[in-house]
Amino acid sequence: MSPTPPKSAQIPFSDPPWLSSLPSPIFKPTHHKFQRAIRPLIQKLLHDNAIEWESQHETIPPHVFGQFASAGLLPCALPAPLPAALLKDLAGITHLPGDIPVEEFDVLHGIIFSDEMVRSGLAGPGGSITTGIAFGVPPIIKFGSDELKRRFLPDLLTGRKRCCIAITEPDAGSDVANITTTAVKSACGKYYIVNGTKKWISNGIWSHYATMAVRTGPPGSSASGISLLMVPLLDTPGVNMRRLKVSGQISAGTTYITLEDVQVPVSNLLGRENHGMSYIMTNFNHERLAIAVGATRAARVALSSAFEYVLRREAFGKPLIEQPVVRHRLAKAGALLESQWAWIEQFGYQLTQLERDVAERELGGMTALLKANAGMVLKECADTAVLLFGGNGYTRSGQGHIAESKFPLPASFFRG
Numbered sequence: 001m002s003p004t005p006p007k008s009a010q011i012p013f014s015d016p017p018w019l020s021s022l023p024s025p026i027f028k029p030t031h032h033k034f035q036r037a038i039r040p041l042i043q044k045l046l047h048d049n050a051i052e053w054e055s056q057h058e059t060i061p062p063h064v065f066g067q068f069a070s071a072g073l074l075p076c077a078l079p080a081p082l083p084a085a086l087l088k089d090l091a092g093i094t095h096l097p098g099d100i101p102v103e104e105f106d107v108l109h110g111i112i113f114s115d116e117m118v119r120s121g122l123a124g125p126g127g128s129i130t131t132g133i134a135f136g137v138p139p140i141i142k143f144g145s146d147e148l149k150r151r152f153l154p155d156l157l158t159g160r161k162r163c164c165i166a167i168t169e170p171d172a173g174s175d176v177a178n179i180t181t182t183a184v185k186s187a188c189g190k191y192y193i194v195n196g197t198k199k200w201i202s203n204g205i206w207s208h209y210a211t212m213a214v215r216t217g218p219p220g221s222s223a224s225g226i227s228l229l230m231v232p233l234l235d236t237p238g239v240n241m242r243r244l245k246v247s248g249q250i251s252a253g254t255t256y257i258t259l260e261d262v263q264v265p266v267s268n269l270l271g272r273e274n275h276g277m278s279y280i281m282t283n284f285n286h287e288r289l290a291i292a293v294g295a296t297r298a299a300r301v302a303l304s305s306a307f308e309y310v311l312r313r314e315a316f317g318k319p320l321i322e323q324p325v326v327r328h329r330l331a332k333a334g335a336l337l338e339s340q341w342a343w344i345e346q347f348g349y350q351l352t353q354l355e356r357d358v359a360e361r362e363l364g365g366m367t368a369l370l371k372a373n374a375g376m377v378l379k380e381c382a383d384t385a386v387l388l389f390g391g392n393g394y395t396r397s398g399q400g401h402i403a404e405s406k407f408p409l410p411a412s413f414f415r416g
Helices: 029-057 062-070 084-091 107-116 123-136 138-143 146-157 276-312 324-353 356-394 398-404
Strands: 163-166 182-185 191-201 209-215 226-232 239-243 255-265
Touching (some): 029 062, 029 123, 062 123, 084 146, 107 276, 107 324, 123 209, 123 276, 138 146, 138 226, 138 276, 163 191, 182 209, 191 209, 191 226, 226 276, 276 324
Parallel strands (some): 163 209
Antiparallel strands (some): 182 191, 239 255
């Protein structure tokens, strides 16, 4: 039997059903234990100041990343099952918050972590901490040589250094097969010489390395000429980085990277040359699921905030909640929200039952749909919140700020 869940929230839709005193067939005692351990941690380290950091300072203080590392939270952003042997041997990590053994961590734990990271309702603060390790480190784990893993993972898994994923370019966003950043071997054969640009790279401005898509094949080689390369960034000759201010997630450190004759050791190649496109595609499933969960939590924050507001806001001599049209709008958005969450739980369960290779093949397309639908649900909940908050929903401070922050919708919830 599962332990008694946390007391049901007073405001409808403020937490998913499994955290609202309702039984669940998939969340077990280990998941409840994990959730209870990480919620106060993340609240203290991030959410207590997330709105101020996002809106006033536009960045998360550097020490927060170190605090996440010290609390053992960084590995929770990796795709499950975790690389237990690597975590133990290279980073000395045996357990996660809640005293969860690294071997026990499954996709449902990962969904819980992604959900808790966006409880502020903002994409930027959580993304500033986890995007690099969630999306940039997995290719090293999956495709890196033993030597490369020993060289990079100890510092990345423990937070001593940071990494990002660098795929997108100014002229090649979703069209990954046509990236133009080149990596040409030097005359001595010891280096790749990298030239090109990368844009919209989350966490790039703070990253020591980028897991970067480069063209090692000839012009016109499309997907068959792409490789993945560990490219050094900070303090590297030929690398120039500048920060981009993007809607909805300023604090995530979105970056424009220019590379001019950057020398990268050939030993930094991930896997085989010209096989990078398949590696990138396997990485997309984890990215899409994490983004879908985050967007769904952001929708939940927007809708529950609006629900709380109409319970106490009076107009025409009575609370707004007594207006049938208000209840209808809340119910419509709530139905979409909880349907989306049920779909996420379905994915979580399926991923715990399937071998990783089978899941990546069978669920890849549906994961893309899950993420796309999360964006549509977020839009409906954000529309509802702005409508019900009225003028407050257009104000960047005060009780309607969370609704205003959803317009335009954060780009992080639609990328990939």
